[in-house]
Amino acid sequence: MSGEDKQEKYVTCVKNIEFHAAHATPVNGAPLLHGHTFIVHACVEGELTKGGWVVDFTLLSNIVKDVINQEYNFRLLLNREDASKVKIIAPFNVRITYVNGPPTAELLAKDICQKLSKRMLEESIPHSSIKAYRVTVCEGNDLCAEYMTHFTRE
Numbered sequence: 674m675s676g677e678d679k680q681e682k683y684v685t686c687v688k689n690i691e692f693h694a695a696h697a698t699p700v701n702g703a704p705l706l707h708g709h710t711f712i713v714h715a716c717v718e719g720e721l722t723k724g725g726w727v728v729d730f731t732l733l734s735n736i737v738k739d740v741i742n743q744e745y746n747f748r749l750l751l752n753r754e755d756a757s758k759v760k761i762i763a764p765f766n767v768r769i770t771y772v773n774g775p776p777t778a779e780l781l782a783k784d785i786c787q788k789l790s791k792r793m794l795e796e797s798i799p800h801s802s803i804k805a806y807r808v809t810v811c812e813g814n815d816l817c818a819e820y821m822t823h824f825t826r827e
């Protein structure tokens with residue numbers, strides 16, 4: 674050994690998963706309802722499994738797409754605090770997803786990350802081998818926010 678402290682990290686990612694939604698976030702101080710094509714990247718850091726990967730791409734991709742299709746795509750994304758104030762009367766259906774806090778890209782990334790983590794547990798991925806999740810949510814191609822969560826285990 675050379676005495677160097679070498680650290681290795683393996684991260685499996687799925688990228689460019691799109692969904693279309695409207696949200697109300699502050700523009701010039703007041704919440705403004707508007708829409709985006711949101712783009713999601715999701716990464717899982719962990720130990721290599723016997724398969725030579727952290728997580729199977731297909732499994733990770735399917736989980737992220739499931740979460741997005743069930744809870745975000747073609748939805749109106751709003752702050753849970755506003756639930757009692759929302760009244761929409763229109764000749765069309767509106768599907769609403771409430772987020773804990775303002776539905777900014779940052780908090781959407783956190784929400785998606787928490788749902789991804791929960792689903793990974795349900796899929797009996799060996800959770801002890803996962804060290805971190807990172808979810809990025811972009812409004813279009815250039816405005817992105819990232820949420821990361823690290824596990825510290827003894």
Ligand SMILES: [Zn+2]
Binds near residue numbers: 698707708812
């Ligand atoms: Zn926006």
